[in-house]
Amino acid sequence: MAADVDKIIPEDKNASLGEDEHLDKSQSGERLASGKSKRSRIIGAMSTLLMFIIVPLLAFGYKYYQDSQLLTRHEVALKALGAEGLFLFSSLDTDHDLYLSPEEFKPIAEKLTGISPPADFEEEVTHDPNGETLTLEAKMQPLQLYTMTKSKDGFLGVTHSSLSGLRSWQSPAVPSTSFSASQFRAFLPPKNKGEVGDTWWVVQSELNIFTGYLPNNRYHPPAPRGKEVLIHSLLSMFHPRPFIKSRFAPQGTVACIRAASDFYLDIVFRIHAEFQLNDVPDFPFWFTPGQFTGNIVLSRDSSHDSECGHGVALWSH
Known part of the structure; x- marks a missing residue:
């Protein structure tokens, strides 16, 4: 009977050790998952912050580039046309981009050719005799x-x-x-x-x-x-x-x-x-x-x- 008791005790010890190892591994896994979650949140927050910083900088840079290009075109136009010529050009450049589209050039074409396209009038409204x-x-x-x-x-x-x-x-x-x-x-x-x-x-x-x-x-x-x-x-x-x-x-x-x-x-x-x-x-x-x-x-x-x-x-x- 004593021998039976001696045999049982080691088995219980082994079982206890196995449970402890299992708990340690489980807690370690939870810590790893928690660490990964925190890192993911930090990376996400940093990405959002970078987007808030980069997007306005890109917009500002693009606006600065456009303004500098417009200023350059203005200086070139002033040098090529003179003040009076640039004034005439600007009177046709309705969107002020220092380029003339076909629609903006149309008054010059009509003046030089003497031909005006037919006016695009809307159809007249048919009046309802029973209306207000x-x-x-x-x-x-x-x-x-x-x-x-x-x-x-x-x-x-x-x-x-x-x-x-x-x-x-x-x-x-x-x-x-x-x-x-x-x-x-x-x-x-x-x-x-x-x-x-x-x-x-x-x-x-x-x-x-x-x-x-x-x-x-x-x-x-x-x-x-x-x-x-x-x-x-x-x-x-x-x-x-x-x-x-x-x-x-x-x-x-x-x-x-x-x-x-x-x-x-x-x-x-x-x-x-x-x-x-x-x-x-x-x-x-x-x-x-x-x-x-x-x-x-x-x-x-x-x-x-x-x-x-x-x-x-x-x-x-």
């Missing part, structure tokens, strides 16, 4: 001739007939008229413009330093097309001969989103246009306000009025 309408009223204060000259003797060197159109223009040509709500779609922004503060051309200017000015000896405006139709209709309420595109710069109509909601837009606009007050056989007499400014509140699809009324306001300065 609004009525606009035109009001004006006649021009006071005594405020238009410093001479006590009136307009010296100007014949009475030359001022006939100015003298007879005492009231709006059309005091009141109705418009379809869909007509004001002309003031809606293009698809890439929809945020407050965005601006865009309604009627784009066609003047630059190469095209020169439009002629003075004209009595009747050209037929409006596309978005010009609405502008022409609005200004025709004041006088029957509005010219949507003025002879001199600034020219055209621009608009800007002043406020916006999910359904409505508050749009402000500025028009540079002028009136021909005389008709044949009198000499032309132009009236050119500094600008026509106004605003309109309309739905995003221009199909209906806002809750506070479809508002349109237009005044000249």
Whole structure:
């Protein structure tokens, strides 16, 4: 029996030693795994930190490279063209990259060849006879001739007939008229413009330093097309001969989103246009306000009025 006990004791000792070795190996494995996890986290944090440092440095370096290249091109252009030549070049270089794209070169090509491509007008909107309408009223204060000259003797060197159109223009040509709500779609922004503060051309200017000015000896405006139709209709309420595109710069109509909601837009606009007050056989007499400014509140699809009324306001300065 004692022998049996002696045999059992060594077996228990061996079993105990095996368990201790197993525990040591397990704890060692856990320490190794924990160490690897910490190293992975440190490496990940360092990589993120390096990205935060390297990306701005690369962006700054690229911007510095672009600016230095632009400065070099500017110096080369100034040396090659001179100050006046560079000014002419810059008037066409609309994106200011000191390169002329085919679109930027187009005014020169049209001037040299005398051939202009057909204008790309939008199709006119078909008005829904059952759609919403609004009525606009035109009001004006006649021009006071005594405020238009410093001479006590009136307009010296100007014949009475030359001022006939100015003298007879005492009231709006059309005091009141109705418009379809869909007509004001002309003031809606293009698809890439929809945020407050965005601006865009309604009627784009066609003047630059190469095209020169439009002629003075004209009595009747050209037929409006596309978005010009609405502008022409609005200004025709004041006088029957509005010219949507003025002879001199600034020219055209621009608009800007002043406020916006999910359904409505508050749009402000500025028009540079002028009136021909005389008709044949009198000499032309132009009236050119500094600008026509106004605003309109309309739905995003221009199909209906806002809750506070479809508002349109237009005044000249």
